[in-house]
Structure formats: C-alpha cells, structure tokens
Amino acid sequence: xxxxxxxxxxxxxxxxxxxxxxxxxxxxxxxxxxxxxxxxxxxxxxxxxxxxxxxxxxxxxxxxxxxxxxxxxxxxxxxxxxxxxxxxxxxxxxxxxxxxxxxxxxxxxxxxxxxxxxxxxxxxxxxxxxxxxxxxxxxxxxxxxxxxxxxxxxxxxxxxxxxxxxxxxxxxxxxxxxxxxxxxxxxxxxxxxxxxxxxxxxxxxxxxxxxxxxxxxxxxxxxxxxxxxxxxxxxxxxxxxxxxxxxxxxxxxxxxxxxxxxxxxxxxxxxxxxxxxxxxxxxxxxxxxxxxxxxxxxxxxxxxxxxxxxxxxxxxxxxxxxxxxxxxxxxxxxxxxxxxxxxxxxxxxxxxxxxxxxxxxxxxxxxxxxxx
Numbered sequence: 001x002x003x004x005x006x007x008x009x010x011x012x013x014x015x016x017x018x019x020x021x022x023x024x025x026x027x028x029x030x031x032x033x034x035x036x037x038x039x040x041x042x043x044x045x046x047x048x049x050x051x052x053x054x055x056x057x058x059x060x061x062x063x064x065x066x067x068x069x070x071x072x073x074x075x076x077x078x079x080x081x082x083x084x085x086x087x088x089x090x091x092x093x094x095x096x097x098x099x100x101x102x103x104x105x106x107x108x109x110x111x112x113x114x115x116x117x118x119x120x121x122x123x124x125x126x127x128x129x130x131x132x133x134x135x136x137x138x139x140x141x142x143x144x145x146x147x148x149x150x151x152x153x154x155x156x157x158x159x160x161x162x163x164x165x166x167x168x169x170x171x172x173x174x175x176x177x178x179x180x181x182x183x184x185x186x187x188x189x190x191x192x193x194x195x196x197x198x199x200x201x202x203x204x205x206x207x208x209x210x211x212x213x214x215x216x217x218x219x220x221x222x223x224x225x226x227x228x229x230x231x232x233x234x235x236x237x238x239x240x241x242x243x244x245x246x247x248x249x250x251x252x253x254x255x256x257x258x259x260x261x262x263x264x265x266x267x268x269x270x271x272x273x274x275x276x277x278x279x280x281x282x283x284x285x286x287x288x289x290x291x292x293x294x295x296x297x298x299x300x301x302x303x304x305x306x307x308x309x310x311x312x313x314x315x316x317x318x319x320x321x322x323x324x325x326x327x328x329x330x331x332x333x334x335x336x337x338x339x340x341x342x343x344x345x346x347x348x349x350x351x352x353x354x355x356x357x358x359x360x361x362x363x364x365x366x367x368x369x370x371x372x
Contacts, residue, residue, distance in 0.1 A: 074130035075221065076110035076154070078228030078348035085130045088219045090208050091151030092159040094124035095141035098251055100199040101269070105137030106283055107276040108205070113150055113335075115355040116295060118302035120248035125151050129221070132205030136278055140181060140189065140201045143167045146306040148176065153334045155223040157212050161189070161201050164303055177217045185211055224334045226346045232287070233344035237321030242369035245290065245354055254354070255369075256288055258320040264349065265317055286349025288317040289337050291327040292362035293355050306355065308335070313362045318347045322368070 071080035076089065089110075094103055096114070106112060109126040117123040125147060126137070143151075143160035145167050151158050158178035163171070171178055179185035181201060188211035192200040212219060245254040254274075256265040264284035267274040273282045291314045294307040314327035316337045325339035335353055337344050356365035 074110065075223065075225045076127065076129045077350055078226070078346065079130070081130055086221050087129060087209065088212070088217075088221055089127050089129040089154045089156040089223055090132075090159055090205060090212075091154060091156030092126045092128065092137055092203070092208075093141050093143050093147060093151075093161075094126050094137075095139040095199055096122045096124055097199060099195070100139045100141075102275050102277040103139065104202060104277045105132065105135055105204075107279060107281040108132045108135065108137075109350070111154065111351050111353070112283075112285070113353045113355065114254075115146070115150070115306060116247060116304060116357070117144065118304060120252070120302075122247055122252055123147065127151070127154050127156055128205050129154075129223075134204050134206045136192075136202045137204055137208075138202035139195070139199050140203055141198070143171075143178075144303065145170055146304075146308050149308050150335075152176070153224070153329065153332070155221070157208070157217055159185075159203065159208055161198070177212070177215075179208060179211055179215075184215075187211070224332075226334075226336070226351070227343060228348045229345040230348065232318045232347035233316065233323050233339070234319045234321045236339060236344070237316075237318075237323040239320055240317065240322035240368050241320050243317065243322070244367040244369060245356065246365050246367070247356065256317065258317075259284065260320070263319060263347070265352075267352070283352075284350075285352040286318060286347040287351040289327065289335065289351065289353045290315045290317075290366055291335060291353060291355050292358045292365070295357045295359070308355070312358060315366060316344060 071082065072084045073079070074081045074085045094106065096103070103124070106124065106126055108128060108131040110129050110131065111127040113125040114122050115125070123141060128137070140159065140161045143158065143163040145164070148158060148167060148170055158171070158176060160178065161181040163180070170176065179188060181189040188207040189201055189203045191197065192202055194200070209219070241258040243256055251270060253270055255268040255271070257268065259266050262284065264286050265288050266282050266284040275282050292312045294310065296305045297303070298305055309329055311326055311328040314325055314337055316323040316325060323339065323344060325337055325344060327335055328338055329335045356362065
C-alpha cells in the first residue's frame with residue numbers, strides 16, 4: 001500500500017508526484033523566510049540603543065550604635081538619674097506648724113525626717129541631694145541639738161533660721177558648716193508677703209548651694225547611704241496598706257495610704273492630702289520608717305531633748321507591707337532599720353522617717369489600718 005500522493009519507483013522506493021513536490025517546496029520556503037525575518041529583526045534590534053542596566057542599589061552604611069551611657073544612681077534614693085549626683089546634701093529645717101502648711105519644696109527632698117519640737121508641734125528635716133533648683137523651699141525654721149545630729153548624719157550643710165541657745169553653742173564651738181538666716185546667711189533667704197512671720201521665710205536649693213560655695217564649705221558628697229533592692233525587705237513583712245501616726249496634738253494626725261500604681265505610701269494630714277504648695281504634688285515615699293525614741297522636756301518653754309543615738313523599736317513600711325524591727329544609729333552614721341541585728345534593704349525611692357515618743361508606749365503612736 002502506498003501513501004497518498006506518491007507512487008513506487010522501479011527499485012521499490014517511492015517518488016513524489018508534482019503536488020507533493022510543490023507542497024514540500026512551499027513548506028521549506030516558509031521556514032527559510034521565517035528564519036530570515038528573525039535574523040533581520042535581531043540585526044535591527046542590535047542597532048537600536050539599549051538602555052543601560054540600572055545600577056545595583058547602594059547599601060547605606062548603617063551607623064554604629066554607640067553604647068548608651070549607664071544611668072547613675074542617686075545615693076540617698078537608689079533611683080536612676082541622668083547625671084552623676086555628687087552635690088553635698090542640704091539639711092533644711094522646715095516649719096510644720098499649721099500656719100506654715102502647705103510647705104514648699106518638700107516633694108523634691110530625698111529624705112524627710114519628722115520629729116517633735118516644743119509645744120507638741122513637729123518639725124521636718126528635709127534632706128536635698130539629687131533634686132531641687134530655683135523652686136522655693138520652706139518655710140525655714142529654727143534648729144535644736146538633736147536636729148543638728150540628724151541633719152549632720154547625712155553630711156548635710158545645716159540650714160535654719162535661729163535656734164535654741166544650746167544649738168547655737170554647738171554650731172559655734174564645733175564650727176559647724178551651716179547657713180542661718182539670722183546670723184550668717186541672710187542674702188540666701190527671702191520673706192514671702194502672703195504669710196505672716198515667722199511662717200514666711202523661704203530659700204531654694206540653688207541659693208543655698210551658691211551661699212555654701214561663697215562660704216567655702218565643702219561641696220563633696222560624703223554621706224553614708226542605704227542598701228537598696230527592688231523588693232526591699234518585703235519577704236519579712238505582713239500586708240498593711242494604711243496606717244496612722246499620732247503625735248501629741250490632734251492637729252498632727254498623719255495617715256499613710258499605699259498607692260499600688262506608684263508603689264508609694266501617700267501622706268495625709270488630718271484627713272487631707274499633704275501637698276507641696278507650689279506644684280500640688282502629694283507627698284509620698286517608697287519607704288516609711290517609724291522609730292520610737294526617748295523624749296525629755298528641758299525647760300519652761302517646752303524645749304526637748306530627743307535621744308537619737310540609743311536606737312529602739314521601729315517599723316518599716318514598703319510595697320504595702322509592714323516589717324517589725326529596730327532602728328540603730330552608730331556614731332557618724334544615719335538611722336538604719338535592722339531586724340535581729342541585720343540591716344534591712346530599702347526600696348529605691350524616697351524615704352520618710354517619723355520619730356515618735358516611746359512614752360506612754362511606742363505602739364500607742366501607730367495605728368494599723370487596712371490589711372489584706
């Protein structure tokens with residue numbers, strides 16, 4: 001059988017008829033034409049200018065990260081600060097008579113000590129080291145021998161307006177570095193017109209440092225410091241979210257309420273928030289130490305002797321917990337809270353020390369409130 005359009009030749013092969021031959025020629029011609037066209041297109045394309053290839057993206061050089069400067073630690077609070085806190089502390093005697101409230105500048109103090117003065121009133125020793133500038137501090141009031149001891153234990157320049165005869169004797173005979181508005185520091189204080197004397201005398205950290213510099217007082221920080229830990233000593237404590245302190249007069253009922261958000265015990269006096277007069281900030285501290293000390297009336301004026309050396313019963317409040325222990329103060333040292341002879345750590349933050357009489361009983365001055 002033969003294929004369509006072909007016939008066998010004499011040798012047994014096949015020959016193409018005229019139709020098949022023409023078809024083959026047309027097919028071959030078409031292929032040659034297609035090849036020629038492609039070749040021509042390639043030549044034409046070669047003549048057309050081709051765009052230059054886009055340059056490879058340049059990798060921007062990444063800046064080398066410089067190590068962040070380590071934060072410094074404020075020695076009297078344990079808190080991080082941006083600059084090295086090397087200034088010498090200032091121990092300012094602050095009036096706490098009802099007519100002197102609210103006071104100015106207390107929210108900037110690192111440590112506040114509250115202790116009785118004559119007549120049943122209390123006085124503050126506000127220790128400034130890591131904060132404070134041109135803002136007012138006061139009202140400033142007079143000094144007593146035990147206030148000298150407490151303020152000087154933090155290596156503070158003593159700041160006051162007047163003092164008891166015994167206090168003046170100590171300042172002069174022992175050549176204490178102090179600034180007294182009455183005798184040697186008048187230019188660095190001012191009187192406010194919105195209050196009556198003696199409740200209107202103010203100064204500032206900035207002015208006090210200027211005065212200390214001109215007097216040639218040492219400005220190097222040499223105060224003893226506390227041990228700090230984020231958890232403090234709470235593992236040894238019991239939950240107490242609120243407590244009250246009673247001094248001798250009804251107008252000195254102090255309440256501390258623990259604030260979970262800030263981690264501080266917020267201070268109230270006679271049921272009202274105890275606020276800084278100038279910025280409205282309520283006073284509060286991460287650590288509250290309540291210490292019992294012997295008090296003795298010295299004269300008809302009601303001046304006191306307070307034993308701030310013997311130590312005694314104490315309570316430490318921090319992070320919503322209360323730890324029972326003792327307070328001690330060795331020569332040249334600050335008041336420290338210990339339990340079974342071991343110093344307990346404080347939580348980083350500000351510290352308030354409330355010194356209350358041992359008589360009639362230490363426990364009579366502390367009333368524990370909300371517990372959980």
